[in-house]
Amino acid sequence: MSRLQIELPGLSLKNPIMPASGCFGFGREYSKFYDLEKLGAIMVKATTAEPRFGNPTPRVAETSSGMLNAIGLQNPGLDEVLHSELPWLSEFDVPIIANVAGSTIEDYVAVSKEISKAPNVHALELNISCPNVKEGGLAFGTVPETAYEVTKAVKAVSSVPVYVKLSPNVTDIVEIAKSVEKAGADGLTMINTLLGMRIDLKTSKPILANGAGGLSGPAIKPVAIRMIHQVSQQVSIPIIGMGGVQTAEDVVEYFLAGASAVAVGTANFVDPYCCPTIIENLPLLLDDLGLYHIDELIGRSWKTEWTLQSSSR
Amino acid sequence: MNQLKTELVSQRQIAESIYEAIVYNESIDESFKPGQFVHVKAGGGSDPLLRRPISICHVEPKKHLLTMIYRAEGKGTNLLKSEVPGAVIDILGPLGNGFPVDELREGQTAVLVGGGIGVPPLYYLSESLQERGVHVHHVNGFQSKESVFYEEEFKEFGPVTITTVDGSYGESGFVTNQLDFSFDYLFACGPSPMLRALESYRSKGKVYLSLEQRMGCGIGACLACVCHVQGDTTALKYRKVCSDGPVFEAGEVVL
Numbered sequence: 001m002s003r004l005q006i007e008l009p010g011l012s013l014k015n016p017i018m019p020a021s022g023c024f025g026f027g028r029e030y031s032k033f034y035d036l037e038k039l040g041a042i043m044v045k046a047t048t049a050e051p052r053f054g055n056p057t058p059r060v061a062e063t064s065s066g067m068l069n070a071i072g073l074q075n076p077g078l079d080e081v082l083h084s085e086l087p088w089l090s091e092f093d094v095p096i097i098a099n100v101a102g103s104t105i106e107d108y109v110a111v112s113k114e115i116s117k118a119p120n121v122h123a124l125e126l127n128i129s130c131p132n133v134k135e136g137g138l139a140f141g142t143v144p145e146t147a148y149e150v151t152k153a154v155k156a157v158s159s160v161p162v163y164v165k166l167s168p169n170v171t172d173i174v175e176i177a178k179s180v181e182k183a184g185a186d187g188l189t190m191i192n193t194l195l196g197m198r199i200d201l202k203t204s205k206p207i208l209a210n211g212a213g214g215l216s217g218p219a220i221k222p223v224a225i226r227m228i229h230q231v232s233q234q235v236s237i238p239i240i241g242m243g244g245v246q247t248a249e250d251v252v253e254y255f256l257a258g259a260s261a262v263a264v265g266t267a268n269f270v271d272p273y274c275c276p277t278i279i280e281n282l283p284l285l286l287d288d289l290g291l292y293h294i295d296e297l298i299g300r301s302w303k304t305e306w307t308l309q310s311s312s313r
Numbered sequence: 314m315n316q317l318k319t320e321l322v323s324q325r326q327i328a329e330s331i332y333e334a335i336v337y338n339e340s341i342d343e344s345f346k347p348g349q350f351v352h353v354k355a356g357g358g359s360d361p362l363l364r365r366p367i368s369i370c371h372v373e374p375k376k377h378l379l380t381m382i383y384r385a386e387g388k389g390t391n392l393l394k395s396e397v398p399g400a401v402i403d404i405l406g407p408l409g410n411g412f413p414v415d416e417l418r419e420g421q422t423a424v425l426v427g428g429g430i431g432v433p434p435l436y437y438l439s440e441s442l443q444e445r446g447v448h449v450h451h452v453n454g455f456q457s458k459e460s461v462f463y464e465e466e467f468k469e470f471g472p473v474t475i476t477t478v479d480g481s482y483g484e485s486g487f488v489t490n491q492l493d494f495s496f497d498y499l500f501a502c503g504p505s506p507m508l509r510a511l512e513s514y515r516s517k518g519k520v521y522l523s524l525e526q527r528m529g530c531g532i533g534a535c536l537a538c539v540c541h542v543q544g545d546t547t548a549l550k551y552r553k554v555c556s557d558g559p560v561f562e563a564g565e566v567v568l
């Protein structure tokens with residue numbers, strides 16, 4: 001078995017590296033740079049029932065080692081994704097994780113039911129953590145009861161395993177994680193962006209037309225690492241980690257914290273070859289660390305000697 | 314479009330806060346078209362994080378040289394200006410769709426209107442048009458005498474009118490005061506108010522405008538740089554400045 005192979009609910013990953021939702025479109029642009037089959041999986045842009053234009057521009061602003069975005073879930077809508085984007089992606093032998101968003105529980109259910117039937121969609125990622133839309137999104141992800149309800153409702157209709165994308169904009173992320181696990185979630189993805197703002201000195205107004213936006217990039221990595229370290233010790237479902245990943249070293253840090261796979265977002269904008277480069281470098285890094293398989297790293301930062309020994313082969 | 318590790322060949326200041334950088338890479342060739350841009354990584358680390366979109370100002374395809382002209386303004390461009398010859402500059406490009414040079418025929422007239430840091434892409438355009446036998450007029454607007462650049466360079470391809478907002482050089486006022494002649498094509502790049510004012514010149518000939526927008530990826534994946542389409546009642550249609558533009562025919566998108 002390959003040293004990078006990871007098995008997760010619905011996902012047989014040849015390597016644990018995948019582009020994060022919203023940072024890779026539906027793959028068309030990056031396919032001009034490299035063969036998408038190199039990727040472990042692809043998390044595609046959020047899909048809503050109807051097409052959305054999203055927020056006015058400017059939609060991005062730079063911060064120290066990070067960026068703010070307020071795209072506002074712009075997407076072509078369920079029909080277009082089902083009839084154009086997913087069929088195009090089916091040319092590639094790579095599992096797709098469909099990111100689902102909505103304004104009401106009914107929206108999430110309707111989109112999940114249909115999109116989970118697409119042959120190349122191997123898992124859903126419920127986006128209950130988008131900070132950039134007025135209704136829905138984050139509102140579902142910050143209250144344990146509503147996070148539970150939407151997860152349960154989607155689980156009832158989905159043909160594939162359901163991962164829930166958690167927001168870091170909460171006081172107690174463990175509480176939310178536990179409630180979506182209880183609702184039947186097959187896995188967690190974390191973290192979505194942190195709410196932030198930048199103000200232009202010349203105009204004295206926020207740079208983003210939306211005012212606030214979501215912070216991503218290297219600046220948020222320690223926040224994500226801390227949250228995964230906390231959550232992975234309290235739940236028994238796997239975690240796909242994300243937030244500021246740029247290198248193979250970052251990936252190893254995520255695994256040590258408790259992640260079983262890792263997504264790369266903002267780094268794609270800086271270096272379009274970021275994902276394949278990480279995939280190439282991982283085995284070399286495992287050699288350096290004296291490990292054979294990447295799964296030996298999962299949760300090593302908190303597992304005791306005994307659990308490490310009994311889980312290694 | 315590719316990621317190129319270019320070598321900085323020369324860098325010099327050509328006006329107040331304005332720098333001209335020339336970079337070399339074997340892949341810089343005819344595929345770089347006037348009006349397209351490159352996405353430049355300033356510095357090697359993650360601060361500043363994002364790339365900076367900079368227009369293609371000139372290309373020497375046989376020598377594999379690319380000229381960029383930029384204003385040192387914020388973190389990224391100030392870092393760029395401190396690079397010395399021999400430095401490796403990471404660029405992504407060529408990106409986007411440029412000016413429709415192939416549409417123009419010998420003997421036609423084109424007016425090129427530039428505002429401030431919108432002037433650079435017009436230089437390569439002007440050379441390309443002049444090579445096709447197009448009559449080229451330039452109207453380039455700046456803030457003041459200190460910020461004027463490339464006047465002599467543009468003169469090689471056709472007459473040049475310079476305007477300054479404070480009247481310290483050339484004609485006083487805005488470029489739009491200097492446009493009362495007829496043309497087949499008008500090409501413009503500059504601040505949004507200038508581009509909006511030029512939209513009405515559509516009645517006189519074909520007008521193409523090069524837009525600016527804050528970008529994430531620069532290649533069409535992140536939807537940071539979208540604009541609405543004119544006359545679209547659903548308000549759902551959009552164009553991406555990075556990959557559908559940055560050059561649009563006037564009337565296509567909402568400015």
Ligand SMILES: Cc1cc2nc3c(=O)[nH]c(=O)nc-3n(C[C@H](O)[C@H](O)[C@H](O)COP(=O)(O)OP(=O)(O)OC[C@H]3O[C@@H](n4cnc5c(N)ncnc54)[C@H](O)[C@@H]3O)c2cc1C
Nearest residue numbers: 365366367368382383384386387388389390430525526527
């Ligand atoms: C297609 C295109 C072509 C361009 N061509 C040129 C050129 O030839 N010469 C030139 O000097 N400038 C050009 N610009 C503008 C240039 O991209 C910005 O001036 C530059 O990004 C500012 O970076 P900074 O590090 O100085 O500023 P910072 O304030 O540090 O920038 C912070 C962030 O905001 C973005 N940003 C700030 N101002 C602008 C702007 N006006 N447009 C787009 N993004 C901006 C930056 O890219 C960065 O992500 C062009 C812009 C676009 C969209």
Ligand SMILES: Cc1cc2nc3c(=O)[nH]c(=O)nc-3n(C[C@H](O)[C@H](O)[C@H](O)COP(=O)(O)O)c2cc1C
Nearest residue numbers: 020021022046069127191192216217243244265266
């Ligand atoms: C421009 C942009 C668009 C995004 N769009 C989405 C989205 O549609 N759905 C979603 O769940 N997350 C979205 N995200 C969040 C990312 O998937 C990811 O969780 C976050 O950016 C942290 O990872 P990073 O630091 O590697 O970018 C977006 C992020 C960015 C920067």
Ligand code: FES
Nearest residue numbers: 530531533536555
């Ligand atoms: S900058 Fe990403 S789509 Fe244009």
